[in-house]
Amino acid sequence: MPLVNAQIKRGSAELAVLALLAERPLHGYEIAKQIEAQTGGVLRFDMASLYPMLHRLERKSWVKAEWQTLPNGRRRRCYRLTASGRKQIAPLRAEWRAFFQALQSVTGFQNA
Amino acid sequence: MPDWKQIVHKNLRALGVCSPEFTEELAGHLEDSYEALLREGVPAEVAFHRTMRQIKGRRRDWLELNFVKEELMTGLTRMNGFIRKVALPGLLTTAASALVSWVLIRVGIWPKVILMPNREFQMFLALSPWWWGMLPFCGVLGALLSRRNGGSRLQCIAAATAPGTVIGAILLLEFPLGFIYQGLVNHQWDFNLLEALGLFLLSFSVIPAAFLLLGAGVSEVSAKKFDRIAQ
Numbered sequence: 001m002p003l004v005n006a007q008i009k010r011g012s013a014e015l016a017v018l019a020l021l022a023e024r025p026l027h028g029y030e031i032a033k034q035i036e037a038q039t040g041g042v043l044r045f046d047m048a049s050l051y052p053m054l055h056r057l058e059r060k061s062w063v064k065a066e067w068q069t070l071p072n073g074r075r076r077r078c079y080r081l082t083a084s085g086r087k088q089i090a091p092l093r094a095e096w097r098a099f100f101q102a103l104q105s106v107t108g109f110q111n112a
Numbered sequence: 113m114p115d116w117k118q119i120v121h122k123n124l125r126a127l128g129v130c131s132p133e134f135t136e137e138l139a140g141h142l143e144d145s146y147e148a149l150l151r152e153g154v155p156a157e158v159a160f161h162r163t164m165r166q167i168k169g170r171r172r173d174w175l176e177l178n179f180v181k182e183e184l185m186t187g188l189t190r191m192n193g194f195i196r197k198v199a200l201p202g203l204l205t206t207a208a209s210a211l212v213s214w215v216l217i218r219v220g221i222w223p224k225v226i227l228m229p230n231r232e233f234q235m236f237l238a239l240s241p242w243w244w245g246m247l248p249f250c251g252v253l254g255a256l257l258s259r260r261n262g263g264s265r266l267q268c269i270a271a272a273t274a275p276g277t278v279i280g281a282i283l284l285l286e287f288p289l290g291f292i293y294q295g296l297v298n299h300q301w302d303f304n305l306l307e308a309l310g311l312f313l314l315s316f317s318v319i320p321a322a323f324l325l326l327g328a329g330v331s332e333v334s335a336k337k338f339d340r341i342a343q
Contacts, residue, residue: 029141046166047175049178051134051137051178052175052178074143076140077136
């Protein structure tokens with residue numbers, strides 16, 4: 001079922017990014033690295049999926065991007081969560097919880 | 113240090129078409145990846161090739177496809193917003209004002225034409241008090257539809273005053289062209305045309321737009337009152 005697979009991937013990726021940005025603003029590379037580090041390498045973003053998704057979140061006004069000059073003088077596009085984006089986290093978490101519970105009742109697996 | 117911006121620009125042509133911002137953003141990502149590999153002790157050449165893998169082959173195709181798709185969606189969203197918030201309500205206002213004008217003429221209420229005296233060719237000011245009097249209602253219709261579709265105050269005003277704006281734009285385009293044509297073909301620069309343009313603009317654009325704007329204002333005030341009651 002490639003459609004469901006794609007939707008699950010997209011939904012989980014959006015929640016992961018929003019949850020991460022809830023802590024502090026980050027630029028694309030930092031987002032990818034932090035998600036990889038925090039999930040022990042289980043979740044990995046490549047550029048092809050990360051940046052189009054960030055731009056999609058920006059279009060939905062869930063995140064806001066602005067160019068920032070880092071201490072080393074380089075410009076990076078930093079993403080921060082908007083008030084509207086913050087509101088999305090709780091319902092998304094609830095959706096995922098319901099999803100895992102449903103899956104658990106069918107397959108008997110335990111989620112951590 | 114490789115010039116990542118140049119590399120992205122060269123390799124991701126589709127992104128260059130979309131936006132130079134994407135190019136810079138992706139170049140920054142590649143630069144960070146490359147430097148992280150160098151810090152891990154990977155030799156420069158290997159680090160370069162590993163970094164380049166992110167934008168080569170199928171990954172490049174995916175990246176371009178995803179970005180172009182996102183750009184397209186953004187464009188469609190913007191266009192949909194304009195159509196729903198300005199174009200359709202503006203069309204409704206225009207249709208309503210044209211209908212009112214048609215009905216008035218059908219029942220025999222014609223605009224009062226005031227001829228300007230002492231002119232070489234006939235110049236007139238058309239006064240349509242009945243039509244003007246009905247225009248605020250047309251303006252209210254457009255503004256309400258725009259507001260219902262999530263239009264901002266400016267978009268509501270644009271939708272409500274659409275007929276006046278459109279006629280004004282047509283006149284402003286048509287008259288200068290006529291003026292230039294006369295000058296070039298007949299070698300006669302007729303400045304009376306400018307005066308005629310002023311009178312036409314007043315009769316068919318400025319005054320109607322003012323009445324339509326009145327409708328937008330009424331709609332704005334009543335919507336605010338409704339919001340206050342709802343709270």
